[in-house]
Amino acid sequence: MSGVWLRPPRSPGRSGPPLHRERIVAAAVELLDQDGVGGLTMRRLAERLDAGSTTLYWHVTNKDDVLDLALDQIFGEVQLPEQTPDGNWQSEVEALVLGWLAAMLRHPWSAALLGRPLLGPNVLTRTEFLQSALRRAGLVEPDLTAGTHALANYVIGTAVTLSTWQRLDDPEFRQAAQRHLTTQRDRYPTLVASGHLDDRDWADTFRRGLKYLMAGLAARM
Amino acid sequence: MSGVWLRPPRSPGRSGPPLHRERIVAAAVELLDQDGVGGLTMRRLAERLDAGSTTLYWHVTNKDDVLDLALDQIFGEVQLPEQTPDGNWQSEVEALVLGWLAAMLRHPWSAALLGRPLLGPNVLTRTEFLQSALRRAGLVEPDLTAGTHALANYVIGTAVTLSTWQRLDDPEFRQAAQRHLTTQRDRYPTLVASGHLDDRDWADTFRRGLKYLMAGLAARM
DNA sequence: CCAGCTCTAGAACGTTGTTCTAGACTCTAG
DNA sequence: CTAGAGTCTAGAACAACGTTCTAGAGCTGG
Numbered sequence: 001m002s003g004v005w006l007r008p009p010r011s012p013g014r015s016g017p018p019l020h021r022e023r024i025v026a027a028a029v030e031l032l033d034q035d036g037v038g039g040l041t042m043r044r045l046a047e048r049l050d051a052g053s054t055t056l057y058w059h060v061t062n063k064d065d066v067l068d069l070a071l072d073q074i075f076g077e078v079q080l081p082e083q084t085p086d087g088n089w090q091s092e093v094e095a096l097v098l099g100w101l102a103a104m105l106r107h108p109w110s111a112a113l114l115g116r117p118l119l120g121p122n123v124l125t126r127t128e129f130l131q132s133a134l135r136r137a138g139l140v141e142p143d144l145t146a147g148t149h150a151l152a153n154y155v156i157g158t159a160v161t162l163s164t165w166q167r168l169d170d171p172e173f174r175q176a177a178q179r180h181l182t183t184q185r186d187r188y189p190t191l192v193a194s195g196h197l198d199d200r201d202w203a204d205t206f207r208r209g210l211k212y213l214m215a216g217l218a219a220r221m
Numbered sequence: 222m223s224g225v226w227l228r229p230p231r232s233p234g235r236s237g238p239p240l241h242r243e244r245i246v247a248a249a250v251e252l253l254d255q256d257g258v259g260g261l262t263m264r265r266l267a268e269r270l271d272a273g274s275t276t277l278y279w280h281v282t283n284k285d286d287v288l289d290l291a292l293d294q295i296f297g298e299v300q301l302p303e304q305t306p307d308g309n310w311q312s313e314v315e316a317l318v319l320g321w322l323a324a325m326l327r328h329p330w331s332a333a334l335l336g337r338p339l340l341g342p343n344v345l346t347r348t349e350f351l352q353s354a355l356r357r358a359g360l361v362e363p364d365l366t367a368g369t370h371a372l373a374n375y376v377i378g379t380a381v382t383l384s385t386w387q388r389l390d391d392p393e394f395r396q397a398a399q400r401h402l403t404t405q406r407d408r409y410p411t412l413v414a415s416g417h418l419d420d421r422d423w424a425d426t427f428r429r430g431l432k433y434l435m436a437g438l439a440a441r442m
Numbered sequence: 443c444c445a446g447c448t449c450t451a452g453a454a455c456g457t458t459g460t461t462c463t464a465g466a467c468t469c470t471a472g
Numbered sequence: 473c474t475a476g477a478g479t480c481t482a483g484a485a486c487a488a489c490g491t492t493c494t495a496g497a498g499c500t501g502g
Contacts, residue, residue, distance in 0.1 A: 006397045010479095042459065052482035054460080059480090063459065114381050115333035117389065119398055124409055132411040142429065145415050149382070150430030154371065157378030160335050161370070168338065176227045177340055188345055190353040194366050208363065209371030215440060216433025231448095263490065273451035275491080280449090284490065 004065045005119040010058075021059050021069065023049060028070045032109045036167065040066070064116070071113045072120025077103045080129050089137035090214050093151065096130060097210060098203075100155050101162075108163035114156055127152060138221040147217050154213060158206055174199075225286045226340040231279075242280050242290065244270060249291045253330045257388065261287070285337070292334045293341025298324045301350050310358035311435050314372065317351060318431060319424075321376050322383075329384035335377055348373060359442040368438050375434060379427055395420075 027048045031040050042063055046053035060066055081095040104110045118124075131148040139147055168174070177197055185192045230242070248269045252261045263284055267274035281287055302316040325331045339345075352369040360368055389395070398418055406413045 003394065003397065006394075006401050041457080043457085046482095054462095054483075055481050057460075112336040115385055115388075117385055117398065119401060121408075124402070124412065127417070128409045128412050131415065131417070135411055141415065142426070145417075145421070146426045146429035147433065148415075148417075149379070149426055150375065150433055153378030153382055153430070154375050155378065156381055157374030157376065158370070160377055160381065161374055164336055164338055167336075173224065173227075176224065177338065180227055180340060181345070187342075188349045190356055191345065191349050194352065194362065194369075196348070196352075196366075196369075200366070205363070205367045205370055208367035209374070209434075212368070212371060212437025212441070213430075213434050215437035216435070219436060220433070262488080264488085267451095275452075275493095276450050278491075 003117070003119070004061075004068045005121075007061070024056060024059055024066065025069045025073050028066050029073055029107070032070060033107060037109045037112050042066075067113055068116060068120065071110055071116070072118075072122045074103055074107045074110055075100075075120065075122035075126060077106070078122075078126055080126070083133075083136075085136075089133050090218070092133045093130065093214065094207070094210060096126065096133070097151060097155055098207070100126065101159055101206060104155075104159040105163055105166060108167045111160045111163040114160065134217070139217065143217070143220045147220075150213060150217075151210075154209065158209075162202055224338065224340070225282075225289045226342075228282070245277060245280055245287065246290045246294050249287050250294055250328070253291060254328060258330045258333050263287075288334055289337060289341065292331055292337070292339075293343045295324055295328045295331055296321075296341065296343035296347060298327070299343075299347055301347070304354075304357075306357075310354050311439075313354045314351065314435065315428070315431060317347065317354070318372060318376055319428070321347065322380055322427060325376075325380040326384055326387060329388045332377075332381045332384040335381065355438070360438065364438070364441045368441075371434060371438075372431075375430065379430075383423055 024045070028040060028045055031045060031048060042056055043053040045066070046056055049056075056066075060069075078096070078099045081092050081099075084092065118127075127148065130151060131144065134144055134147050165174075174197070181188060181197055182192055188196075245266070249261060249266055252266060252269060263277055264274040266287070267277055270277075277287075281290075299317070299320045302313050302320075305313065339348075348369065351372060352365065355365055355368050386395075395418070402409060402418055403413055409417075
């Protein structure tokens with residue numbers, strides 16, 4: 001069940017096949033960017049690679065493999081901030097976490113794939129960075145683990161929420177959702193008053209939440 | 222595109238059909254609980270209701286409708302805490318948020334469905350409660366919106382992460398994942414040292430993160 | 443009795459992920 | 473130079489899926 005990372009990769013032939021994993025993953029990401037999760041089928045993926053659809057199964061055991069690999073691939077886009085030994089841990093964490101969120105929003109399909117174990121090298125490297133930044137800042141167990149999970153899960157949750165609305169960029173739908181809410185002002189007075197579905201500055205909102213979290217963490221150091 | 226909540230429901234017949242939406246949704250939740258998202262097909266759902274598979278399409282326009290309805294259904298299980306007018310807002314928020322997470326973990330498939338707009342009455346009612354609790358505690362914009370989103374997204378992210386591992390309860394897989402990590406101790410020293418994939422008390426970890434977040438929010442009141 | 447609904451469901455279509463199978467190509471061993 | 477064991481490609485085919493089309497029950501009000 002579901003683990004590209006736990007299986008050894010197939011050893012390549014003498015001169016290397018024209019269709020390697022990397023090409024497959026790159027094409028998969030392109031396809032996902034274009035048409036979302038529903039747009040990625042093994043046949044369309046093969047077509048884009050000028051290959052037979054069943055050929056893919058030599059390099060990859062599953063469609064799940066492709067999805068796992070594509071997901072970890074985009075986490076590789078997240079730049080690791082410079083480690084400042086003296087330094088401000090909060091700016092390190094903020095930089096990483098903002099980059100993380102930005103990468104997921106650049107590939108909105110990624111949020112829908114988070115329901116699979118994140119064991120790829122890129123994800124693990126970034127989580128390692130996050131936790132080590134907290135440790136260097138002086139956090140100890142059990143706050144260290146709790147802090148890491150809190151930050152990571154906050155990013156994940158935000159990515160899920162934001163990419164949902166981003167993927168539905170149909171303005172007609174947004175308006176209908178707005179109407180749906182405002183016509184029930186008596187049920188949801190606070191939500192309506194605060195414009196819960198409005199298109200506000202999500203980056204600022206996210207950063208604020210991050211500040212709350214880091215403030216609470218700082219108190220434990 | 223994707224909106225049961227924005228379409229008016231079909232008006233029922235004279236004496237009410239034996240196959241209403243509520244029965245369909247209930248059966249869908251049962252099926253999802255048993256076999257996960259992959260186990261829910263329109264044919265299996267109809268079979269469980271002793272109906273023709275195509276009959277479902279009279280009561281529901283889409284499979285997406287079924288998923289949207291099932292998802293909102295389980296949010297109805299989340300109990301709204303007593304509102305204490307004088308009261309400790311933190312205990313209110315904690316009770317709601319813990320109940321929210323627990324409901325999603327009781328139905329681990331729900332996390333995989335979060336990539337759709339949450340516009341159902343049950344979700345909106347709970348979000349309204351959350352935000353009104355923060356408002357009553359004295360939070361004002363823009364912290365009010367940011368706080369609501371932070372809490373909601375933290376729950377969502379945690380639910381995604383935890384239900385992923387819960388769904389993969391195969392101990393063999395967990396062990397393989399452990400080995401995968403520990404054999405790369407040089408790459409991920411901090412993660413390995415803190416037992417990142419260990420089966421720890423997730424409820425405590427979650428509660429700790431919640432405390433950080435609420436502490437940061439309290440400072441803004 | 444009929445007309446007009448609410449509701450049911452069989453047949454069928456196009457797509458999907460995946461397996462089975464046969465064959466091509468390439469390098470090494472004898 | 474030939475035989476053969478990988479390495480890699482891909483056509484045919486299968487079961488299962490979501491969904492549409494269509495025909496027709498069953499009931500109710502006129």
